[in-house]
Structure formats: structure tokens, C-alpha cells
Amino acid sequence: MRIADTSVESLLQRLSSDGLGIDFGAARARVRTALPAVAGMIRTLYSGYTTEDAGGMFDVTVELRRVRGVRAFIRPQCELLCDGVREIEPFPLDTPLPLLEWGTNYAIATRLFCYLLLHAGVVERGGRAIVMPAMPGSGKSTLTAALTLRGFRLLSDEFGVVRLGDARLLRMLRPLALKNESIDVIERFEPSAVIGPRFPKTHKGTVAHLAPQASHVDARHEVAHPALVVFPRFDPAAGVELEPVKRTRAFARLAVNSFNYHALGPDAFDALGQLVDESSCWQLRYGDLDGAIKAIGELLDETRRTGDAVPAARDPQAVA
Amino acid sequence: MRFAAVDHLRVHAFEDEAVVFDPLSWDAHLLNPAAIAVLELLLEAPRAEDEIAAFLREALQPEEQPQASAHAQRLITELQALGLVRLSEPTASENR
Numbered sequence: 133m134r135i136a137d138t139s140v141e142s143l144l145q146r147l148s149s150d151g152l153g154i155d156f157g158a159a160r161a162r163v164r165t166a167l168p169a170v171a172g173m174i175r176t177l178y179s180g181y182t183t184e185d186a187g188g189m190f191d192v193t194v195e196l197r198r199v200r201g202v203r204a205f206i207r208p209q210c211e212l213l214c215d216g217v218r219e220i221e222p223f224p225l226d227t228p229l230p231l232l233e234w235g236t237n238y239a240i241a242t243r244l245f246c247y248l249l250l251h252a253g254v255v256e257r258g259g260r261a262i263v264m265p266a267m268p269g270s271g272k273s274t275l276t277a278a279l280t281l282r283g284f285r286l287l288s289d290e291f292g293v294v295r296l297g298d299a300r301l302l303r304m305l306r307p308l309a310l311k312n313e314s315i316d317v318i319e320r321f322e323p324s325a326v327i328g329p330r331f332p333k334t335h336k337g338t339v340a341h342l343a344p345q346a347s348h349v350d351a352r353h354e355v356a357h358p359a360l361v362v363f364p365r366f367d368p369a370a371g372v373e374l375e376p377v378k379r380t381r382a383f384a385r386l387a388v389n390s391f392n393y394h395a396l397g398p399d400a401f402d403a404l405g406q407l408v409d410e411s412s413c414w415q416l417r418y419g420d421l422d423g424a425i426k427a428i429g430e431l432l433d434e435t436r437r438t439g440d441a442v443p444a445a446r447d448p449q450a451v452a
Numbered sequence: 453m454r455f456a457a458v459d460h461l462r463v464h465a466f467e468d469e470a471v472v473f474d475p476l477s478w479d480a481h482l483l484n485p486a487a488i489a490v491l492e493l494l495l496e497a498p499r500a501e502d503e504i505a506a507f508l509r510e511a512l513q514p515e516e517q518p519q520a521s522a523h524a525q526r527l528i529t530e531l532q533a534l535g536l537v538r539l540s541e542p543t544a545s546e547n548r
Contacts (some may be wrong), residue, residue: 379466380482387480394478398462401473401480405464 134346136179143320144171146183151193153184156353156451157303158247158293159240162186163232165196167210172231177307177328180346192239196232198225214239227331230339233309237290240304241391248400249391250292254301256285260436261301262361262428263292263411271366275309277342279423279428281322286348288430289355291391299406300355305348309340315340321421338359354373358406359418360387361413372423374431375415382413388420411435456498456540457491474495474535481534486511490527491536498540501528 135143146152148166152174161175180183192214199209199222209222211236220238223231241249252265262284266272273289280286280412287293295302310318310327315338318325326343334447361382377385386404387393393400413437462473470488472481483491486508493499493507499525506526509520516523531537 378469380469380471382497383466383471384463384480384482397478398473398475401462401471405471408466409464 133183134179135175135181135183136346138175138183139171140175143175144168147171147174147188150186150258151195152187153186153190154178154181154388155184155352156240156306158288158306159191160184160189160192160290161236161239162193163196163236164193165228165232167196167198167228169380170196170228170232174327177229177341177343179326180344180349182349188288192236192243194232194236194239196228196235212236224333225387227334229328229341230309230331230334233307235342237306244391245395246295246296248289248393248396248403249294249319250386251290251296251391252292252386253289254292256287256289256356257429257432258302259354259356261287261356262360262362262432262434263301263358263386263407264362265292265386266364267389271364272312273308273310274317274366275364275418275421275424277308277310277314277318277325278307278321279425280326280348281318282425284425285343285351294403294407296396296403299358299403299410301358301407302355303352305344308343310340312337317421318342319416323382329388346363348431358410358430359412360428361408362413362431363414364416364424366419367417370417370419370420372427372444373399373417374419374427377415378411379408379411382411383408406428454498454500455494455510455532455537455541457494458536458538461491461495461536463488463491463495472536482534486523487527487531490514490524491531494531494537501525504528 151162151164153162195213196210199211203209208225210225210231211218211222212231220235250265253264253272254261254263264272276289287301287310291304292332293302293304328341330340331336332338460475460535468485470483472483490504505521505524508523509517512520
């Protein structure tokens with residue numbers, strides 16, 4: 133059953149008892165909370181996901197709860213426990229969803245050492261992936277969101293999940309965090325996009341989340357072949373400017389943008405080398421979203437190695 | 453005095469450049485064409501500095517060939533500083 137087909141009341145019942153299992157593709161989390169408002173937000177943003185049994189194995193269990201003691205009365209806060217431990221600082225009680233989303237990302241990044249995790253947005257078309265590593269403020273999430281609203285399927289906005297051994301890209305399908313101006317940009321770009329509530333007082337400014345489409349959620353166990361590495365940079369003065377990037381430089385920038393490259397050592401080196409080898413690497417400066425999407429689509433077509441798209445393969449390691 | 457590449461290096465070549473993984477520090481280094489050429493030579497077998505210079509001389513443009521020895525010395529020093537090249541143990545015949 134999809135979460136969209138569950139009532140807020142029954143979702144809250146599940147969240148506040150055993151928890152709600154959510155399968156992101158490369159990782160699974162069990163979410164618990166008794167905060168009623170959060171149940172409605174989860175129902176909006178995770179509407180395309182199926183309700184998973186809260187039993188069995190999960191990569192992390194996160195519990196969002198109100199801070200007790202004096203903080204229950206003075207500037208009330210919420211906290212996130214990751215596997216029973218508070219690993220990050222509490223947030224104000226009126227920003228529970230940003231804490232849940234960022235905290236779950238943090239928990240995944242600090243636990244999932246069976247894959248190379250790049251800090252990158254990743255989308256695919258025809259099973260061929262575009263990896264977009266970038267520093268904060270570069271427009272990565274805006275571009276990733278826009279691509280997914282124009283026919284590209286989302287793998288992840290935050291994690292480029294690279295399988296060790298064959299450098300195939302797995303999905304870590306999570307709501308996309310849009311910040312500040314990019315919320316309005318995406319709302320104007322695609323009025324039918326499902327965007328959750330705005331949280332104006334976070335440490336990154338105003339944040340709202342874009343819900344992944346149900347068809348993308350359904351594909352969360354498909355793997356993609358690396359095809360393009362694009363380093364995006366939003367520049368309102370630019371139209372669309374593409375420059376090739378040498379593969380050695382792309383390798384270095386991807387390694388720097390990784391969450392766990394140094395922890396994985398030789399396995400990460402080999403996987404990243406293969407990913408870069410199989411990719412065409414570009415720097416993209418863009419001020420025009422439609423133009424950027426068109427340019428990326430054309431690059432993807434140009435770099436196709438054969439006449440046929442690489443078919444999306446079922447990930448044999450995935451937990452169905 | 454002979455030089456050798458350290459053991460268990462991993463090299464991933466991209467066009468004319470390469471990245472090299474250092475098995476001790478787990479650092480990756482970007483090497484330019486001259487450096488990767490010398491490193492690959494030393495991965496084949498230990499070499500003396502004059503052998504490396506002779507190898508470079510063949511690869512250099514005629515106007516640069518007189519500087520081959522200086523290039524070799526500089527590259528060996530840099531590769532040693534990165535921990536990718538070490539002094540090779542002398543062979544039994546060299547010890548005699």
C-alpha cells in the first residue's frame with residue numbers, strides 16, 4: 133500500500149508505535165515519531181512510497197521527538213535520535229521536517245560504508261546516469277529537481293551511491309530539499325510539483341521539500357550506468373555554458389565531494405576511476421533552467437556509446 | 453643508486469594523465485604525462501637516474517633534450533616526496 137493511500141491517523145498510529153519502514157533503494161530506514169504534524173508532512177512527501185513492515189533489518193532507525201525538561205516550555209525544541217543516540221543538535225520544535233530529513237541524510241552518510249557516497253545530485257534517462265557533484269549554493273538541487281520534472285528520473289539529490297566493484301549507480305530516493313529562491317523557481321517551473329511546507333528559520337534559510345514522483349519511487353531498485361559527470365554552477369548572468377573537464381580533475385573533484393572516499397581507500401579509488409572512465413565530464417554554468425536541461429539531454433545523447441540505451445537493470449543486491 | 457616504485461601502487465590512466473593511489477597514505481595523486489611515464493618505467497623495474505634521463509631524452513623534443521637529466525632528477529625528487537618512489541635495494545652484483 134502506498135503511503136498516499138493511508139490516512140494521517142493510521143500513519144501516526146504506525147509512526148508512534150513500531151515505526152514506519154521506508155525503503156529509499158540503497159538504504160532502508162525505520163522512522164518513529166509521535167508528533168502529529170509530522171505524520172501529515174510525511175504523508176505528503178512520501179506519498180509515492182509503500183508502507184514497509186517495521187520489522188526486519190534497517191540501516192538506521194530515526195526517532196523524532198519533543199525535547200523534554202525545561203525545553204518543553206522555553207523555546208521548545210525537537211531532537212532526532214539515530215539508533216537511539218542524539219548525534220546532532222536539536223532544532224526548534226517548529227522545524228521538525230528539516231531535522232528529520234537532514235538528520236536521516238546524516239545518519240545514512242555516517243553508516244553506509246558498503247558504497248562510495250558522493251555528495252551529488254544524480255538523475256538518469258534510459259538507464260544512463262548524470263552525476264552532478266557540487267558545493268552548497270551551486271544550484272545542484274534546483275537543477276536536479278528541474279530535470280526530474282522534465283523526464284529524467286531521480287536517483288538522489290544528496291547521495292551519488294556508487295556500487296563498489298562495478299561503479300554502477302544505485303538510488304537513494306529521498307525528498308529533494310529546496311532552499312530559498314529555488315522553492316519559487318521550481319514552483320513556477322512546474323506548478324503541479326508536490327512541494328511540502330516551507331520552514332523559514334533554518335540555518336540554511338527557508339527550506340521546502342519536493343516529493344519524489346511515484347514512478348521514480350517504483351524504480352528505486354534499478355541501477356544505472358554512469359554516462360555524464362556535470363559540475364553545475366548557477367550564474368544568473370550566464371545563459372548556458374559548457375566546458376569539458378579533464379578526467380583527472382573530475383576524479384579529484386568527485387573524491388573531494390565524497391562522504392566516505394578516504395574511509396574506503398582502494399575500493400573507492402577503483403570505483404571512482406571506473407565511474408570517471410565511463411563518463412564524459414563537463415562544467416556547466418547556467419542561468420536558464422530550460423536551456424540547461426536541453427544541453428544536458430543533448431550531451432547525454434552525444435555521449436551514448438551505442439545506438440541503444442543501456443537498459444535499466446534490476447539490482448540483484450536490493451532488498452525487495 | 454637505483455629507484456623503484458613503491459609496492460602495491462594503483463594507477464588509473466585517463467588520456468595522457470593519471471591518478472595514482474598510495475597504498476600507505478590512501479591519498480590519490482594527479483600526475484602529469486612526464487611523471488606518469490617515469491612512474492610506469494619504475495613500475496616495470498628499478499632504474500638508475502641516468503637510465504631515467506635516457507628514457508626522458510627519447511621522449512622530449514630536440515630542444516628540450518639537453519635538460520633531460522635535470523628533468524629526471526626533479527621528477528624523481530617529486531615522486532619520492534609524494535611517497536610513490538623509493539630507493540631500491542642494491543642487487544647482489546651491485547654489492548660486490
